[in-house]
Amino acid sequence: MKFDIKKFILINIGVLIMALGVYIFLIPANLAVGGVTGFAMVINKVFPILPIGIVMTVANVLLFILGFIFIGKEFGGYTIYSSFLLSGVIYILEIIIPIKDPIIDDLLINLVYGIIIQGMGMGIIFYQNSSTGGTDVIAKIINKFFHLDIGKALLLADFFITVFAGFIFGPKLGLYALLGVVANAYVIDNVIAGFNTKMNITINSNKTEEINQYIIHEIDRGTTLYSADGGYSKINKTIINTVVNRKQYIQIKNHVKEIDPDAFITVGFVHEVLGEGFNINS
Incomplete structure (x- = not known):
């Protein structure tokens, strides 16, 4: 398995954000909003002698094999790391910053902030x-x-834990937890959708060829060229269309404005792109 430093850093950031929430x-x-975390909270309530971090670690081990078998070695390896890191961070927080009671005596506020922060990390x-192991693996x-959005899949996996928590x-608390599971699914799917969002750009310029070459050779993205007639001017022009990520869009926009300040650019958001040059992290 090839080590990816960027991926490793992002996973660490995600785990830290999730642990804090x-x-x-x-x-x-006591908002057991599903997952091994929710399961560990239930077990800790019944058997207070068992720390939540330790329960999470033991429970996760039982599901690692499923991740390796059904998803693959890379997923399984990173999941092992993420789950142990999450358990470890929570266990350390239990020792150095013990929190016995909610810092804000309002269930809804704790639920909203906890779910938003946790969902962003997840x-x-x-x-x-x-994943962080547990029901995340099932999701x-x-x-x-079954090609179900990951958030909705997690909702299915966590439903019975929230019932047990009730x-x-x-x-x-059970109903609040169920609300949290539903909200968590929504946050996760929208965070992932935000990462996947691409920009569909249409450029009408007098420097078509120069811009086209810049996109192909400097940005390393393909283009589609359309022949069009101006509705008012009746002049035939070549229109450039391409799909890029946010960073690439900024590069293209700056380049176009530099060489042709009068260029006409339209931009639309695209939430999924399939085909050559695009993959889950492109």
């Missing part, structure tokens, strides 16, 4: 073809074989 907002409020991790398997922590 879970530990600061969800755990103190979205980053999922986008890097990794990834559902996503792979029996342990009471129906009020």
Whole structure:
């Protein structure tokens, strides 16, 4: 498995963000919003002697094999790392910053902030073809074989844990947790969609050939050229169309404005691109 430093850094950032959301907002409020984290919270409530971080570690080991078998070695390897890192960070936080009660005595505020922060972290991790183990692995398997958005797949995987949490922590907390699972699915899918968003650019310029060569050779993206007649001028022009990411769009825009300030550019957001030159991380 080839080591990818950028991927490694992003996974670490995602895990840290997720751990902060879970530990600061969800755990103190007993909001078991699914996953091994929610499962560990339930177990910790029944058996207080068992630390949440340790329970998460043990539970995750039982699901690693599934990740290796059904998703692949790369996913399995990064998932092992992510899950142990998350468990370790939470365990360290339990020792150095013990939080027994919610920092804000409002379930809804804890739920909203916890889910937003946790969902952002999970979205980053999922986008890097990794997970934090547990039900995340089940969600990834559902996503792979049934082509269901990862957030919705996680919702299916976590539903029964939230029901169990309702029996342990009471129906009020259980319903809040269920709401959290639904919101978490929405946040994750939107974070991933944000990473996948591309820009569909149409350029009308007098420097068509120069711009076209710049996009092909400097940006390393393909283009499509259209022949069009101006509705008012009746002049025939060649229109450039291409699909790029946000960074590449800024480069193209700056270049076009530099060589042809009168160029006409239209931009649309594209949430999925399939084909040559594009993959999950392009």
